[in-house]
Amino acid sequence: MIESNAEIAKEQEEYTTRDAGEEERQFEAGLRPQTLADFVGQTKLKGALEIFLGAAKKRSEPIEHTLLYGNPGLGKTTLAGIIANEMGAQIRITSGPALERVGDLAAILSNLQDGDVLFIDEIHRMNRAIEEVLYPAMEDFALDLVVGKGPSARALRLTLNKFTIIGATTRLSLLSSPLRDRFGMTCHVDFYETDEVEQIIQRSARLLEIEMDTDSCSAIAARARRTPRIANRLLKRVRDYAEFKHDGSMNPTIAHEALDMLAIDALGLGDRDRQLLTTLIEAFGGGPVGLTTLAAATHTETQTIEEIYEPFLMQLGFLERTPRGRVATEKAYKHLGL
Numbered sequence: 001m002i003e004s005n006a007e008i009a010k011e012q013e014e015y016t017t018r019d020a021g022e023e024e025r026q027f028e029a030g031l032r033p034q035t036l037a038d039f040v041g042q043t044k045l046k047g048a049l050e051i052f053l054g055a056a057k058k059r060s061e062p063i064e065h066t067l068l069y070g071n072p073g074l075g076k077t078t079l080a081g082i083i084a085n086e087m088g089a090q091i092r093i094t095s096g097p098a099l100e101r102v103g104d105l106a107a108i109l110s111n112l113q114d115g116d117v118l119f120i121d122e123i124h125r126m127n128r129a130i131e132e133v134l135y136p137a138m139e140d141f142a143l144d145l146v147v148g149k150g151p152s153a154r155a156l157r158l159t160l161n162k163f164t165i166i167g168a169t170t171r172l173s174l175l176s177s178p179l180r181d182r183f184g185m186t187c188h189v190d191f192y193e194t195d196e197v198e199q200i201i202q203r204s205a206r207l208l209e210i211e212m213d214t215d216s217c218s219a220i221a222a223r224a225r226r227t228p229r230i231a232n233r234l235l236k237r238v239r240d241y242a243e244f245k246h247d248g249s250m251n252p253t254i255a256h257e258a259l260d261m262l263a264i265d266a267l268g269l270g271d272r273d274r275q276l277l278t279t280l281i282e283a284f285g286g287g288p289v290g291l292t293t294l295a296a297a298t299h300t301e302t303q304t305i306e307e308i309y310e311p312f313l314m315q316l317g318f319l320e321r322t323p324r325g326r327v328a329t330e331k332a333y334k335h336l337g338l
Helices: 002-016 022-031 043-058 076-086 102-110 128-140 194-207 214-222 228-245 252-261 271-282 291-298 302-316 330-336
Strands: 066-069 091-095 117-121 142-147 154-159 164-169 185-188 319-322 325-328
Touching: 022 194, 043 076, 043 185, 066 076, 076 091, 076 117, 076 164, 102 128, 102 142, 128 142, 194 214, 194 228, 214 228, 214 252, 228 252, 271 291, 271 302, 271 325, 271 330, 291 302, 291 325, 302 319
Parallel strands: 066 164, 066 185, 091 117, 117 164
Antiparallel strands: 142 154, 319 325
16 A cells, blocks of 8 residues: 555656645646635535525534535645635645644644644545544544553543544545545535636736736647646646746747646546556457556556546546446547557
């Protein structure tokens, strides 16, 4: 599992800068909207959240525990921050892998104030023993601990302030049913439409004081894999290219040159995407082929294919999952010129 997670993180960095350096994280944080009104896209989800938040504020109560799921880079962390801001609450941020011991969770929960939000990223990777402690905390706002060992051990229940847990996951199916059922609202964060990605790029360009015409914006949006994090990363790379190779001004020609240099084609496919499709077509006649066989042929972890490559390729209609395995579609053949 450790090797698999490391491989996935490496692949996600290529497209989403999930494990980017401090400068990149600050760059992303500075572009995040702070209110629902500033958040672009996800219209149905925003409508549901407006009602959800408005009703809770009207009752002067913390919102119910909320679960956000979807692919990396679509705005789950941003939405968690927006929910906390809209409720006027403080937000504490942690992740499933970071909660290694029950004491870690107990220390965080006991320090939460009334109405605070605890955001747990990658909640599907949380230890099962910690999950058991989390159940009464979510339901009864109480922490059940065992003090001592052996015959002298005794149970202790600590009362907690009322708080809200917001969980984020890319793998909803990996959450245990008892944990999943304790969330009052489950929200799917989907891929964005191209025009929505263009709006996000335009907003980011204004914040970064980048002068950009509509055609340059469209060129970046078309290759951003319908993902805001990738769009912002490409915007920064194009800006760097324009400043280093030219006088800093940006036009469609410069934008296309920069994106071609990054080996990202007109639809947003990178080298690894094309390698996967090419292997599927040339080595296996377009499929069907099993996931493990495809992973071995491309020297890629199965989880990496499932989490990083397949969702977008399926969105484009280039790949199909069938009971017998993965199949390349006619669109994939045409796009690769095969």
